[in-house]
Amino acid sequence: MGDEGNPLRWSDRPELGPDVLARIDTSVPHPARVYDYWLGGKDNFEADRKVAEAAIAATPGVVEGARDNRAFLGRAVRYIAEQGIDQFLDIGTGIPTAGNTHEVAQAVNPAARVVYVDNDPIVMVHARALLRGTPEGRTAYIEADLRDPESILTHPDTLEVLDFSRPIGVIIVGTLMHIRDEDDPWRAVKGFTDAVCPGSYLAITHLTADFEPERMNALANSYNTGPLWVTLRTREQVERFFEGFDLVEPGLVPTFAWRPDGPKPEALIPGSYGAVGRKR
Known part of the structure; x- marks a missing residue:
């Protein structure tokens, strides 16, 4: 995986361009790229693979857990679309792979x-290059941070594609555990969730130590080195994200x-919770 399986060096990747390459520090791991490694x-980069392999060594099953998280994304988006929702805000999308949100929806x-x-x-x-939707639909791609909702909600591309007077499916899968408590992910x-109207949906997954504390704490300890961080949260803490929403069965x-x-x-x-809620 990684650079070894790629016939081009990163500096030779034409789709990246010099402006993007200048903003990429290959010595610093990033959650999206660690996740990409686990998904094959x-x-x-080497820094991402070191973190990914340390987590695998500390917690057997972490690769299967990453794939399970991706499978939840597909099921949740499909369910929300089947309820008649035709617009989605996918925050922390990750590097494109099979079963992307627009493909499922x-x-x-x-x-x-x-x-x-x-x-x-x-x-x-990669999103701009690969995530091409149907002629009838629309896709847009914003480089922004979940911790700054205003920059996302007021972005011209968001406002052009999404109609906030109608229900929206908000997808935050495999992302919130990377936000520390002091940054107040809630x-x-x-x-x-305040920006979307009643009838909108929220889908979340989040790592937890509630079921397997020894294994999951080992995972967190192996991952929490340098700039990367995961916070394991309890059922009560994850439920707080769904304030104002009714959880869809099975909760x-x-x-x-x-x-x-x-x-x-x-x-x-x-090792993780998953849920979908509908705004009251």
Whole structure:
């Protein structure tokens, strides 16, 4: 994985361009690129792989957990689209891979619209190059930070693609655990949930030590080195993100248990919560 499997050096990647390359510090790991490594992608660097491998060594099953998180995204977006929602705000989208939000939503409704948000310039370059939607729908890509909701909600591309007078599906999958308590992720999420109208949906996954404290604390300890950080949160803390929302059955459950398409893979451990809520 990573640079070794890529016939071009990163400096030779024409789609990145000198302006993007100038903003990428390959010596500093980034959550989106660590996640990309776990999913079998090639858009990661040595610093990302070191963190990813340390987490794998500390917590067997972390790769399966990352794939489970991605599978939840697909099920949640499909469910929300099947409720008639045709516009989505995907925050912390990550590097594109199979089953992206617009692909799932537009399979239900070809006219679905999606705004993708991430704070990694590599993610945005690949999103613009690869996340092409249907002719009937729309997709837009914003480089911004979840901790600054106003910059996302007032961005011209957001306002061009999304109609906030109608329900929106807000997707924040695999992202909030990277926001420290002192940065108040609940305030950030409330910025988005206050902006959408009743009938909108919120989908979240979040790492927790509630089920497997020893394993999950080992994962956090291996990951929390240098600039990267994960915060494991309890059921009560994750439920706070859904203030003003009614949870869809089966509620806040281990990610793999939320409306599964099939039986739980044997390798999975319950290390994260997943839920979808509808705004009252």
